[in-house]
Amino acid sequence: MRPLIVKLGGSVITDKRRRFAVKRAVLKRLARELAAAEQPLVVVHGGGSFGHPLASEYGIAEGYRNERQLMGFSLTHRAMEELNAHVIKALQKVGMSAIAIQPSACAMIDDGRIKSMELEPVRKLLELGLVPVLYGDAVADRSKGMGILSGDQLVAYLARELGASRVILGVDVDGVYVTGSKGDTRAKLVRKITPSDWAKLETSFGAPKGKDVTGGMANKVREMLALAERGVEVEVVNAAKPGILKRAILGERGLGTRILAR
Numbered sequence: 001m002r003p004l005i006v007k008l009g010g011s012v013i014t015d016k017r018r019r020f021a022v023k024r025a026v027l028k029r030l031a032r033e034l035a036a037a038e039q040p041l042v043v044v045h046g047g048g049s050f051g052h053p054l055a056s057e058y059g060i061a062e063g064y065r066n067e068r069q070l071m072g073f074s075l076t077h078r079a080m081e082e083l084n085a086h087v088i089k090a091l092q093k094v095g096m097s098a099i100a101i102q103p104s105a106c107a108m109i110d111d112g113r114i115k116s117m118e119l120e121p122v123r124k125l126l127e128l129g130l131v132p133v134l135y136g137d138a139v140a141d142r143s144k145g146m147g148i149l150s151g152d153q154l155v156a157y158l159a160r161e162l163g164a165s166r167v168i169l170g171v172d173v174d175g176v177y178v179t180g181s182k183g184d185t186r187a188k189l190v191r192k193i194t195p196s197d198w199a200k201l202e203t204s205f206g207a208p209k210g211k212d213v214t215g216g217m218a219n220k221v222r223e224m225l226a227l228a229e230r231g232v233e234v235e236v237v238n239a240a241k242p243g244i245l246k247r248a249i250l251g252e253r254g255l256g257t258r259i260l261a262r
């Protein structure tokens with residue numbers, strides 16, 4: 001059966017304004033919602049207040065320029081491992097056989113884009129019934145030395161390579177807004193985005209609320225449009241609201257912003 005890929009946004013499971021702040025109760029609830037899945041599941045999570053601040057402080061996404069960044073690379077990865085451990089534990093507590101897959105050990109990027117990734121273990125573990133859990137990470141970059149592989153890019157890549165049936169991205173807002181972001185009274189929720197209407201929407205985007213070294217919402221949509229064009233259906237939903245992620249996982253459409261080929 002084709003897997004479902006769900007991203008737990010760093011915006012949902014952490015407080016992006018405070019360093020290393022996991023939202024434990026939210027994570028616990030989301031684990032229960034994920035456990036409702038009736039098909040093979042791959043979970044990806046973002047960096048939130050673990051990965052982004054360190055990656056930004058050391059300029060990891062800009063590539064290797066000085067020796068100080070080596071410690072930055074080490075610290076960024078370690079912070080992601082810590083957040084990942086929280087996610088894995090939360091999933092295990094609700095009976096899910098979650099298994100961490102370390103992106104920096106199996107993915108190579110070049111100028112920020114995935115060039116190769118060893119996915120045989122992921123495929124086999126998924127087939128056995130385990131739930132692979134990957135995350136945005138500091139990774140080796142062929143031309144720039146080092147870089148950041150965002151959870152969003154990872155989701156798109158995995159969806160393609162694993163032949164996902166659908167992708168659900170959980171964030172802390174109701175979906176994609178135009179003319180601003182959360183808090184902006186003029187902001188309007190978009191129900192559907194396709195490659196053809198993206199050009200005019202793209203210009204009215206707000207900046208991410210907290211630190212986001214991988215381009216926040218606009219870049220998320222760009223990654224997902226490329227995926228939608230390959231026939232994978234995507235929806236961005238508000239996972240901060242109880243029950244929404246579960247309903248999406250169980251097949252409901254239209255709860256947030258759908259990103260589709262047409």
Ligand SMILES: Nc1ncnc2c1ncn2[C@@H]1O[C@H](COP(=O)(O)OP(=O)(O)OP(=O)(O)O)[C@@H](O)[C@H]1O
Nearest residue numbers: 009010011046047048176177181206207209216217
């Ligand atoms: N046009 C927009 N529509 C919706 N949200 C927007 C928009 N512009 C900016 N945002 C902000 O983008 C945030 C979601 O993107 P962000 O990258 O911060 O979260 P995330 O991807 O879940 O986190 P992480 O990268 O850690 O996984 C929302 O919290 C919202 O405040």
Ligand SMILES: [Mg+2]
Nearest residue numbers: 046212214216
């Ligand atoms: Mg992000």
